[in-house]
Amino acid sequence: xxxxxxxxxxxxxxxxxxxxxxxxxxxxxxxxxxxxxxxxxxxxxxxxxxxxxxxxxxxxxxxxxxxxxxxxxxxxxxxxxxxxxxxxxxxxxxxxxxxxxxxxxxxxxxxxxxxxxxxxxxxxxxxxxxxxxxxxxxxxxxxxxxxxxxxxxxxxxxxxxxxxxxxxxxxxxxxxxxxxxxxxxxxxxxxxxxxxxxxxxxxxxxxxxxxxxxxxxxxxxxxxxxxxxxxxxxxxxxxxxxxxxxxxxxxxxxxxxxxxxxxxxxxxxxxxxxxxxxxxxxxxxxxxxxxxxxxxxxxxxxxxxxxxxxxxxxxxxxxxxxxxxxxxxxxxxxxxxxxxxxxxxxxxxxxxxxxxxxxxxxxxxxxxxxxxxxxxxxxxxxxxxxxxxxxxxxxxxxxxxxxxxxxxxxxxxxxxxxxxxxxx
Amino acid sequence: xxxxxxxxxxxxxxxxxxxxxxxxxxxxxxxxxxxxxxxxxxxxxxxxxxxxxxxxxxxxxxxxxxxxxxxxxxxxxxxxxxxxxxxxxxxxxxxxxxxxxxxxxxxxxxxxxxxxxxxxxxxxxxxxxxxxxxxxxxxxxxxxxxxxxxxxxxxxxxxxxxxxxxxxxxxxxxxxxxxxxxxxxxxxxxxxxxxxxxxxxxxxxxxxxxxxxxxxxxxxxxxxxxxxxxxxxxxxxxxxxxxxxxxxxxxxxxxxxxxxxxxxxxxxxxxxxxxxxxxxxxxxxxxxxxxxxxxxxxxxxxxxxxxxxxxxxxxxxxxxxxxxxxxxxxxxxxxxxxxxxxxxxxxxxxxxxxxxxxxxxxxxxxxxxxxxxxxxxxxxxxxxxxxxxxxxxxxxxxxx
Numbered sequence: 001x002x003x004x005x006x007x008x009x010x011x012x013x014x015x016x017x018x019x020x021x022x023x024x025x026x027x028x029x030x031x032x033x034x035x036x037x038x039x040x041x042x043x044x045x046x047x048x049x050x051x052x053x054x055x056x057x058x059x060x061x062x063x064x065x066x067x068x069x070x071x072x073x074x075x076x077x078x079x080x081x082x083x084x085x086x087x088x089x090x091x092x093x094x095x096x097x098x099x100x101x102x103x104x105x106x107x108x109x110x111x112x113x114x115x116x117x118x119x120x121x122x123x124x125x126x127x128x129x130x131x132x133x134x135x136x137x138x139x140x141x142x143x144x145x146x147x148x149x150x151x152x153x154x155x156x157x158x159x160x161x162x163x164x165x166x167x168x169x170x171x172x173x174x175x176x177x178x179x180x181x182x183x184x185x186x187x188x189x190x191x192x193x194x195x196x197x198x199x200x201x202x203x204x205x206x207x208x209x210x211x212x213x214x215x216x217x218x219x220x221x222x223x224x225x226x227x228x229x230x231x232x233x234x235x236x237x238x239x240x241x242x243x244x245x246x247x248x249x250x251x252x253x254x255x256x257x258x259x260x261x262x263x264x265x266x267x268x269x270x271x272x273x274x275x276x277x278x279x280x281x282x283x284x285x286x287x288x289x290x291x292x293x294x295x296x297x298x299x300x301x302x303x304x305x306x307x308x309x310x311x312x313x314x315x316x317x318x319x320x321x322x323x324x325x326x327x328x329x330x331x332x333x334x335x336x337x338x339x340x341x342x343x344x345x346x347x348x349x350x351x352x353x354x355x356x357x358x359x360x361x362x363x364x365x366x367x368x369x370x371x372x373x374x375x376x377x378x379x380x381x382x383x384x385x386x387x388x389x390x391x392x393x394x395x396x397x398x399x400x401x402x403x404x405x406x407x408x409x410x411x412x413x414x415x416x417x418x419x420x421x422x423x424x
Numbered sequence: 425x426x427x428x429x430x431x432x433x434x435x436x437x438x439x440x441x442x443x444x445x446x447x448x449x450x451x452x453x454x455x456x457x458x459x460x461x462x463x464x465x466x467x468x469x470x471x472x473x474x475x476x477x478x479x480x481x482x483x484x485x486x487x488x489x490x491x492x493x494x495x496x497x498x499x500x501x502x503x504x505x506x507x508x509x510x511x512x513x514x515x516x517x518x519x520x521x522x523x524x525x526x527x528x529x530x531x532x533x534x535x536x537x538x539x540x541x542x543x544x545x546x547x548x549x550x551x552x553x554x555x556x557x558x559x560x561x562x563x564x565x566x567x568x569x570x571x572x573x574x575x576x577x578x579x580x581x582x583x584x585x586x587x588x589x590x591x592x593x594x595x596x597x598x599x600x601x602x603x604x605x606x607x608x609x610x611x612x613x614x615x616x617x618x619x620x621x622x623x624x625x626x627x628x629x630x631x632x633x634x635x636x637x638x639x640x641x642x643x644x645x646x647x648x649x650x651x652x653x654x655x656x657x658x659x660x661x662x663x664x665x666x667x668x669x670x671x672x673x674x675x676x677x678x679x680x681x682x683x684x685x686x687x688x689x690x691x692x693x694x695x696x697x698x699x700x701x702x703x704x705x706x707x708x709x710x711x712x713x714x715x716x717x718x719x720x721x722x723x724x725x726x727x728x729x730x731x732x733x734x735x736x737x738x739x740x741x742x743x744x745x746x747x748x749x750x751x752x753x754x755x756x757x758x759x760x761x762x763x764x765x766x767x768x769x770x771x772x773x774x775x776x777x778x779x780x781x782x783x784x785x786x787x788x789x790x791x792x793x794x795x796x797x798x799x800x801x802x803x804x805x806x807x808x809x810x811x812x813x814x815x816x817x818x819x820x821x822x823x824x
Contacts, residue, residue: 073551076585077551080588083588083589083590084589086585086586086588086589087585087586087589087590089582089585089589090581090582090583090584090585090586090589091582093578093579093581093582093585094578094579094582096574096575096578097575097576097578097579097582098575099579102586103586103589103590106583106586106587106590106592107590107592110592110593113591113592114587114591114592114593114594116587116593116594117587117588117590117591117592117593117594118591119591122591123591125591127590127591127592130590130591131590134589134590
């Protein structure tokens with residue numbers, strides 16, 4: 001029987017592969033308008049396992065079952081901890097016996113993971129949920145491979161990146177995908193894109209322990225090598241500054257949101273599995289740790305909104321906010337307190353001491369009259385609770401050039417600063 | 425336990441003799457191999473070894489094989505037996521060596537491949553095992569045993585992969601009970617009848633419904649109710665039966681799919697299915713009554729064996745029963761030793777065919793036997809005679 005594939009393909013013709021159900025559907029409804037881009041980059045070589053998996057999925061769709069079987073046999077042999085590949089392998093083995101896939105039934109037959117086979121990370125996920133997770137992982141990996149963002153386009157939240165921002169990261173939680181851009185004189189170019197896992201309960205973090213991943217614009221803090229962390233974090237971690245000042249204003253709690261790797265017993269984790277962190281495969285986090293600077297922006301959105309770089313330029317021209325930031329710079333240089341006060345929101349101007357604190361902090365940067373912003377990055381973020389801009393102003397001051405980070409908020413049609421910090 | 429069930433997959437020597445028949449090229453090669461004047465002597469020796477093995481005297485069998493091979497070092501059949509014995513003695517590396525050599529010297533023979541694969545599987549080298557079986561199938565596309573074992577291996581490996589993928593216990597039992605079905609064990613001297621039976625068997629087994637029928641069966645919608653724990657048996661029949669089984673005709677696709685979950689394995693049906701499906705008797709009512717009585721007796725015999733109820737078991741035999749090569753008393757003792765105290769015994773009667781001539785009856789069927797890790801399916805014929813209102817066994821023949 002196994003060498004006679006006639007009935008096999010007949011089976012396939014009449015029935016979709018269980019595990020792969022809906023792959024085609026996914027692509028058609030989430031497509032970027034059919035723009036297929038052949039984005040090949042060396043960083044993707046690190047994600048060879050995913051590439052191979054995706055090719056196997058394509059083979060199955062083309063009904064090249066023998067080839068798919070051979071390939072998945074090799075893949076599971078070489079990357080045995082790639083659970084999604086194991087699921088495919090199991091299904092194809094089942095098909096070879098002339099029977100239908102039965103991962104779902106098996107998963108439903110057990111209430112909790114087996115001691116022998118459970119991973120370090122996902123022990124709390126019941127098998128049936130885990131099965132669904134692996135299915136989603138397969139779908140999203142396949143979708144990502146067929147559906148790269150159109151070349152040249154960028155997420156709309158990166159309104160303007162100054163030249164000292166060398167990289168930018170954007171996470172599309174709905175696609176379980178992280179995109180890394182290089183930023184240079186020619187603008188932003190996509191370096192690579194990786195499968196990621198977000199919180200067990202999805203996104204939109206509100207409170208400590210809600211197992212959700214925050215949505216917003218954050219910045220990389222420090223790097224922690226894996227050796228200094230528990231096994232759970234794999235090759236290491238990049239911290240981000242959740243909760244940021246906007247989150248605090250919104251009363252959001254929690255901490256320790258990182259980008260990190262996976263324990264060595266798992267190649268990847270299912271799309272929703274973490275306590276709120278963004279989790280990458282170890283080769284991918286290693287790539288990020290090798291190339292990403294401190295303060296690299298990390299945009300986490302449920303769905304990314306892709307725009308052309310021209311759009312951001314036009315947006316900046318139209319945006320009333322850009323005028324306000326000019327006003328602020330002028331007022332500072334001129335020492336125009338009254339004007340400045342009007343640019344800070346009530347919570348910032350509330351007390352005289354607060355104002356004084358702020359003035360002295362900024363004064364430490366240098367004589368106000370000589371304050372010169374040599375470059376600036378602007379990020380926008382919009383959600384039901386409001387629309388904000390995050391600005392990083394790099395002050396020209398010899399070697400140590402400090403950064404002033406401001407959070408602006410639109411209040412009754414007017415842009416005002418509600419938070420300000422000086423970063424050395 | 426696992427090992428035992430794998431070992432039960434081994435092509436037994438009796439199966440090997442099937443290939444003496446010039447029905448395939450493999451058979452021809454084989455026939456040439458045995459074409460010397462030694463054939464007669466070899467066959468006697470083989471029969472002796474087989475008998476020793478059947479009585480569980482493995483070491484004696486090993487000695488017998490060894491002394492035979494000293495004189496006839498090229499006797500393929502004996503070398504094959506040597507491999508089987510080594511495997512039964514758990515000398516896996518030695519057994520692997522023997523079968524590997526046989527595959528190299530006689531690439532046309534499928535059994536050494538099969539046994540080599542089973543040994544690899546026993547060692548946990550399942551991927552290697554599948555490669556060997558695929559090789560066996562390439563040389564002998566119709567070798568059903570390799571197809572079946574390959575199917576079993578795939579099912580087993582699928583189970584492993586699911587367990588790894590989904591963090592599950594590896595519940596192999598849930599996924600494939602198929603390892604138990606050993607169609608190649610047909611003891612006896614391979615009369616043409618046996619071959620016919622051998623070829624027909626896969627098709628007549630309810631488990632191996634034709635491909636078309638069994639395939640659509642389990643395809644559930646993604647969220648559909650779980651299929652039964654026991655998966656449909658791998659569709660191993662490489663070709664439709666040349667002689668369609670008269671009994672237990674596969675139901676049409678629709679009902680087969682419904683039935684598949686319930687009866688992936690023959691033993692669940694006991695003999696009742698076969699009895700029910702028996703061609704409606706064209707004979708007179710008395711005859712069919714007699715047939716029913718005979719079948720009842722056969723089932724009672726199997727049941728007594730299963731229950732390890734020696735009184736009822738002996739009672740199934742006539743006082744005129746003549747055990748082969750033994751006295752009735754010695755036979756009773758031997759049977760008791762081999763039945764009482766064993767791990768739970770399963771005895772199933774399949775494809776029961778009965779004929780009655782006056783006071784005498786013949787019942788032929790496939791006997792499935794399992795106890796502990798050991799499982800075997802054999803062809804069995806019982807001759808019975810009427811004694812009052814009972815039918816009792818007068819002869820018990822295996823393999824025809």
